[in-house]
Amino acid sequence: MLHSAIRSFARDFHRDENGVMSIISVFAVLVLVMILGMxxxxxxxxxxxxxMQNAADAAVYSGGVVMARGLNTLAFTNHLLCDVFATTAYLREARDRNAESYVPSILAAWEREAPIFSGSGFEKFENLGPAIRQKVPLEQELVRSYxxxxHAVSESVLPIMEAILAEELIPQYQRAVAExxxxxxxxxxxxxxxxxGQPDYGRGKMLGSLWRGSGVLVGGDNELADPSLPVVDPQLGTLPxxxxxxxxxxxxxxxxxHHYLNDWNNQTMAFFDSHGKMSQFSALWRSFTCGYLRQLLDEEYPNTNLPFVIRVEAGDLPTADARNRHLDQYFTFVGVVYWKKVPEFSPVVFENPIDGHATAFAQARVMIPRARLVWAYHGGGGGSSSINIGGVPTDLQNISSGAGQPGQASGAGYWEVARQHVPAGxxxxxxRWSCQLVPATSSSLAAILQTVPPLPEFAEESVVLPSLGDVSSEEIGRINTH
Incomplete structure (x- = not known):
């Protein structure tokens, strides 16, 4: 009986299919959960x-834009400093009235010559005599009024200009900007x-840092000895x-x-150049203002109130490799962001073996952008100055209003695609300093990625960087082509 019962149970168990789907479902759900977790x-x-990559791009670009704006600020204040010199020279002549003191004798000489013209016997010269006598008092009054x-303007403005130079206010401001x-x-x-890094999804605060292409952290106490801005203070610098x-x-x-002084003189002396030539006041004024400017530059402030200058211009370096190294060292910046590892879903099954924070990096460069292509019309007047003294974007060439549409011939002139007439120095x-993202090819990249920035935020977050071993910057560039 027992043997028959066992055989019957085995036969029924083999044929019974109840519960089979439950077992399959368990395995299927397990596989699906694993796939879902993956x-x-x-x-x-x-x-x-x-x-993280978007954050690195934005971080290095933001830092680069700040650096470019710092360079533009120094460039603007360089112009301002030179304009203050020109204005001071101009107002010193206004205060001392040297040119005016010579005008009476010059006009008196014209008055002495008037009778000679009147009695010359030539009709044209005879008419010139009365005209001279009529013009002399008018020019004298014109010179005196001006x-x-x-002079009244100089009494209120000149002390301010003199104080700016004497106290070196502009160089002090420039040093503060550079620092x-x-x-x-x-x-x-x-x-x-x-x-x-917001929202952080449990990863904590995302941190960022900005480095120079040479591998030195931007900012901090090192700025006085080795500034991150590629500029030189000619007065306090200590370079070889x-x-x-x-x-x-x-x-x-x-x-x-001298350029700004010429602008001042050309604008204010324009009326004398056309309607007050007899007095020679404009020529005298220009001579005395140039003399005052030379005195300011060569005698009073020969070694102070000097404009900041850029570190060796890339074009002055002998080879392309030297220029590239120069650009990488002084004009290139690397941005790195750091974030804790992504919390794993089902860490028992899936585990990230890399210790330390995740990192991403990007690179930017401050530079002078190339002038944009524009339509330029040749002919019909117009034109613009070719003096390269600085400027801002959107300076367009003058185009005649009757020139027609771009690309269409009109009269004697013609349209041509050309570069904007903007400074390129x-x-x-x-x-016109700007910032541009460039491929991350810095030779200091490996060292930067393995160095925890000495900033307070990183100490608070206890940032731990993964070890890269002997991986070089070139190998990183081949792995990550960003």
């Missing part, structure tokens, strides 16, 4: 990678990273070739100050 982990990793007006700009750029990179920068600063100051007279 998909979620991959998705979160991809999302985190994209967010001298009185500009503060890197710290502002570092703060901008950090703030962009923090905002990019400091004398060369002093010479460059003096040449630029002389050229730009790689110096601190140019106010």
């Amino acid at each position: 998909v979620m982990n991959v998705g979160r990793q991809a999302d985190g990678k994209i967010r 001298s009185d007006w500009v 503060a700009t890197p710290d502002i750029a570092q703060a901008a990179a950090m703030q962009v990273a923090v905002l990019s 070739n400091q004398s060369e920068y002093v010479s460059i600063a003096r040449r630029q100051r002389v050229s730009l100050a 790689w110096n601190l007279l140019n106010q």
Whole structure:
């Protein structure tokens, strides 16, 4: 009986299919859960990678824009400094009225010559005599009125100009800009990273840092000895070739100050050039103002109130490799963002073996952008100055209103695609400094990625960086082609 019962149970158990689907369902659900976990982990990793890369791009670009604006600020204040020199020279002549003192004798000489013209026997010269006698008092009154007006202006404005130069207010401001700009750029990179890490999904605060292409952190106490802005203070700098920068600063100051003085004189003396030629007041005024400017530049402030200058211009370096190294060292910046690892879904099954924070990096460069292509019309008048003294974007060439549509011939002129007439000099007279993202190819990249920035935020978050071993910057570039 027992044997028969066992055989019957075995036969029934083999044929019984009740509960089979439950077992299959358990395995199917388990596989689906594992696939779902894998998909979620991959998705979160991809999302985190994209967010971190976007944050790195934004951080380094924001920091680079701050640095470019710092350069533009220094360029603007260089122009301002030279304009103050020109204005001071102009107002000193207004105060002393040297040119006016020579006018009476010149006009008196014309009055003495008037009878000679009247009695010359030539009709044209005879008419010139009365005209001279009529014109002399008018020109004398014109000179006196202008001298009185500009003298009154000098009494209120000249002391301010003199104080600006005597106290070196503009160079002091420039030094403050050069010192503060890197710290502002570092703060901008950090703030962009923090905002990019929200919401954090349990990963904590995303941090960011800005580095120079040479591998030195931007900002901090090192700025006084080795500034992050690629500029040189010709007065307080301590570079081995400091004398060369002093010479460059003096040449630029002389050229730009005379340019601004000529602008002042050409605008204010225009009426004398056309309607007051007998008195020679405009020529005398220009001579005395130039003399005052030379006195200011060569005698009173030969070694102070010098404009900041850019570090060696790339075009002055002998080879392409030297220029590239120069650009990488002084004009290139690397931004790095740091974030805790993505929390794993089902960490028992899926585990990230890499220790430390995740990182992403990007690179930017401050530069003078190439002039844009525009339609230019040749013929029909117009034109623009070719003096390269600095400027701002959107300076367009003058185009005649009757020139027709771009690309269509009109009269004797013609349209042509040309570059905007904007300054292209790689110096601190140019106010067109900008920032551009570039491929991350810095030779210091490996060292940067393995160095925890000495900033307070990183100490608070206890940032731990993954070890890259002996991986070089070139190998990182091949792995990550960003």
